[in-house]
Amino acid sequence: xxxxxxxxxxxxxxxxxxxxxxxxxxxxxxxxxxxxxxxxxxxxxxxxxxxxxxxxxxxxxxxxxxxxxxxxxxxxxxxxxxxxxxxxxxxxxxxxxxxxxxxxxxxxxxxxxxxxxxxxxxxxxxxxxxxxxxxxxxxxxxxxxxxxxxxxxxxxxxxx
Amino acid sequence: xxxxxxxxxxxxxxxxxxxxxxxxxxxxxxxxxxxxxxxxxxxxxxxxxxxxxxxxxxxxxxxxxxxxxxxxxxxxxxxxxxxxxxxxxxxxxxxxxxxxxxxxxxxxxxxxxxxxxxxxxxxxxxxxxxxxxxxxxxxxxxxxxxxxxxxxxxxxxxxxxxxxxxxxxxxxxxxxxxxxxxxxxxxxxxxxxxxxxxxxxxxxxxxxxxxxxxxxxxxxxxxxxxxxxxxxxxxxxxxxxxxxxxxxxxxxxxxxxxxxxxxxxxxxxxxxxxxxxxxxxxxxxxxxxxxxxxxxx
Numbered sequence: 332x333x334x335x336x337x338x339x340x341x342x343x344x345x346x347x348x349x350x351x352x353x354x355x356x357x358x359x360x361x362x363x364x365x366x367x368x369x370x371x372x373x374x375x376x377x378x379x380x381x382x383x384x385x386x387x388x389x390x391x392x393x394x395x396x397x398x399x400x401x402x403x404x405x406x407x408x409x410x411x412x413x414x415x416x417x418x419x420x421x422x423x424x425x426x427x428x429x430x431x432x433x434x435x436x437x438x439x440x441x442x443x444x445x446x447x448x449x450x451x452x453x454x455x456x457x458x459x460x461x462x463x464x465x466x467x468x469x470x471x472x473x474x475x476x477x478x479x480x481x482x483x484x485x486x487x488x489x490x491x
Numbered sequence: 492x493x494x495x496x497x498x499x500x501x502x503x504x505x506x507x508x509x510x511x512x513x514x515x516x517x518x519x520x521x522x523x524x525x526x527x528x529x530x531x532x533x534x535x536x537x538x539x540x541x542x543x544x545x546x547x548x549x550x551x552x553x554x555x556x557x558x559x560x561x562x563x564x565x566x567x568x569x570x571x572x573x574x575x576x577x578x579x580x581x582x583x584x585x586x587x588x589x590x591x592x593x594x595x596x597x598x599x600x601x602x603x604x605x606x607x608x609x610x611x612x613x614x615x616x617x618x619x620x621x622x623x624x625x626x627x628x629x630x631x632x633x634x635x636x637x638x639x640x641x642x643x644x645x646x647x648x649x650x651x652x653x654x655x656x657x658x659x660x661x662x663x664x665x666x667x668x669x670x671x672x673x674x675x676x677x678x679x680x681x682x683x684x685x686x687x688x689x690x691x692x693x694x695x696x697x698x699x700x701x702x703x704x705x706x707x708x709x710x711x712x713x714x715x716x717x718x719x720x721x722x723x724x725x726x727x728x729x730x731x732x733x734x735x736x737x738x739x740x741x742x743x744x745x746x747x748x749x750x751x752x753x754x755x756x757x758x759x760x761x762x763x764x765x766x767x768x769x770x771x772x773x774x775x776x777x778x779x780x781x782x783x784x785x786x787x788x
Contacts, residue, residue, distance in 0.1 A: 335545060362686035365708075366701035395698075397691030398538045398575075399646040404660045413537075420542035432695045433539050440533045440540065447501040460512055460770065463527070465504050473530035476601040480550050485543065 335425065339418040350408050351377060357402035357412050363395050371395045373402055373412050380419055388423040394430050427491055438489050441478055444469035493621060494524040495567035495612065496559055498577070500726075501533055502690075503569035507726040509770030510753050514569060514614055516768040517759045521630075523621075526564060531555050534573040538691050549590070550597035552580040556609035557598060565610035567617050571725035572690035574613040575647025578654045581611055613648060615724045615754050616657050619665055627672035631761040634674025638784060640757065641678045641718035642666045643709070643732070645725035646686050669754060670722055673761035680716040682709040689727030703742075706735025710747050720750040720781050722757050729753060733775040750778040760785065 357373040358364045364371050371392060379387040387393055393416065402412045423429070429437075440446050454464035478486065503511055518525060534552055535541060541548030555577060559566045568574045584591040585607055595604050612620070622630070644663050652660040663684060667677040687705055692698035709732065713721055723729050732751045739745045751774065759769045766787055771778045782788035 338545060362688055362705055363692070363701055366688070366704040367697070370697070391694070391697070394542075394694055395692065395701075396538070397686065397688040397698075397701075398536070399686040399688070399691060400651040400654075401646075401686070404651045417537060417541055418545055421545050424543040429543055430694060432693050432698075433542065436693055437539050437543060440535070444532050445501040445505070446533050446536065446539070447505045449505055453505070457508065460508055460773075462508060462511060462515070465499065469532065470529045473532055476530075476554065476603075477532045477551060479601050480554065480597050481540075481544075481547055485547065488543070 335418060335421045339415070339422070351410060352408060354407060356405045356407060357410075360401035360405050362399055362401070363397055367395070373416075376416065377410070377412055380415060384419075384422070387419065388426060388428060391430075393420060393423060394433065424488065427488060429488065434489060441481060441486065441489065442474075444474050444477060492522060492524055494526060494564055495617065496562050496564040497525040497527050498531060498534075498555065498566045498568045498573055499527075500568055500570040500573040502572070502730070503726045507569075507729060509773035510569065510726055510729065510755070512768065512770030512773070513753060513755045513759050513764075516764050517755045517762065520759070520762050520764055525567070526562065528558060528562070531558060534568075534570075534576040536572060536576060536690065537579065538693060546590070546593055547597060549580055549583065550594045552576050553584060553594055553605045554598060554601070554603055556581060556584075556611075557603040557605045559609040559611075560606055563608075565612050565617075567612045567614060569614055569726065570690075571613060571645045571647040572727055574611060574616070575650075575654065577611045578647075578656075581609060582654045613657075613724070615648060615666065615669070616655075618754070618758065619657075619669060624668040624672040627669060627758060627761070631672070631674055632763040633785075633787075634761055635757060635785060636674045638675040638720070638781065639678050639716075639718045640670050640675040640720055640722045641680055641713045641716055642670055642683055643721050643723045643728055644684050645723060645728045647690070648724050666722070666724060666754065670757060673757045675722075675757060678716045678718045680712050680718070682712040685709055687728045687731040689731035690725070702731055703735060703738055706731055707739055707745075710735060710739070710749065713749055714747055718749070719784060720752055720778070722752055722754055724754055726753075736776055748776065748780070750774065750776055750781045752778060752781070760787070
């Protein structure tokens with residue numbers, strides 16, 4: 332199996348992170364940077380992946396990318412910050428550092444197969460609008476398969 | 492007869508019943524068959540499960556692709572985030588054989604395999620491919636004449652281009668063309684291709700603060716454009732832009748009153764489907780001004 336660190340170093344190498352021109356296209360394209368000036372800056376975040384990894388793994392900033400891919404689309408050097416941040420988060424996860432909110436949603440996915448919990452009596456409500464039931468549309472077998480792929484170790488990490 | 496394997500997704504089928512109603516009403520009118528399964532799992536948004544474990548996340552997303560291959564039908568998602576995550580998984584597994592081997596090892600533990608044959612579509616990409624602007628125009632019996640519509644593309648329908656392959660990454664035009672085909676005018680405005688962060692940020696207060704800030708920028712721009720409604724493609728965008736209006740009224744006293752509908756609503760109206768069948772009374776911001784303008788309230 333290819334390990335996370337190997338994938339990350341391969342991605343960094345393939346995408347020539349060391350050739351980042353500091354042009355700021357990523358930050359200029361980033362909706363999070365626009366909404367949270369001073370709090371979030373993907374150009375600086377990329378530098379920290381190389382130079383300040385231990386601290387970065389403890390930071391809130393690492394978890395703010397909203398996955399819109401504008402930086403990846405626009406980087407003149409072909410760097411893929413979105414995928415790099417994702418793999419870097421994997422390293423934080425290996426240290427057991429998964430922030431509270433994402434952890435709660437992942438736990439719900441592993442319990443019910445959905446990221447949004449379905450309220451009681453929801454199928455009757457849907458029926459009122461002429462929609463087929465969804466309460467049981469994710470079968471117990473599907474949830475079992477999903478938990479098996481996710482694996483015991485990660486399930487334990489969610490409970491930690 | 493055209494047939495798709497419906498991938499309902501979490502947000503559309505739990506929080507956006509109006510959109511699901513409209514989608515079903517429109518495809519029924521078009522005689523498109525939607526097959527359903529009971530064993531899809533969540534698309535596994537990259538910002539959640541893939542962030543915790545890249546490969547297991549990818550395997551969980553790909554499990555859905557493997558199921559679609561069993562049915563030999565194209566998947567059709569309601570949500571742009573599902574479309575983005577499934578397209579991303581397909582792209583990564585099709586372009587990296589080592590990764591595909593590792594992912595298939597994980598899928599093998601539950602007796603499944605991704606073979607590279609799955610096709611991924613979204614409600615809007617399928618309408619574009621199956622009918623296109625010309626087909627939509629030809630089928631239109633109640634054109635949306637006089638309506639000024641602000642297209643809101645959302646991100647994952649077209650970004651990154653290498654994953655979705657649907658439209659140009661910098662100047663997407665296809666939603667504009669589809670809107671014009673319903674008889675409405677497609678309004679140009681600066682924030683048309685912006686991000687609402689609704690499907691990608693789950694950090695709690697910080698994400699909410701950022702989401703509201705972006706909603707305000709987008710809504711101010713739509714307001715200034717004089718559009719009668721926002722026409723979106725993604726249930727997350729619809730939620731962000733509607734709930735944003737409610738929160739900004741509470742927080743700042745701002746009154747936007749901009750109806751937010753999905754492209755299938757606009758398409759359905761032009762096909763002559765009744766507003767009640769499109770679930771338009773379930774929208775969080777009243778669509779009455781829009782329907783009045785069309786004489787269909």
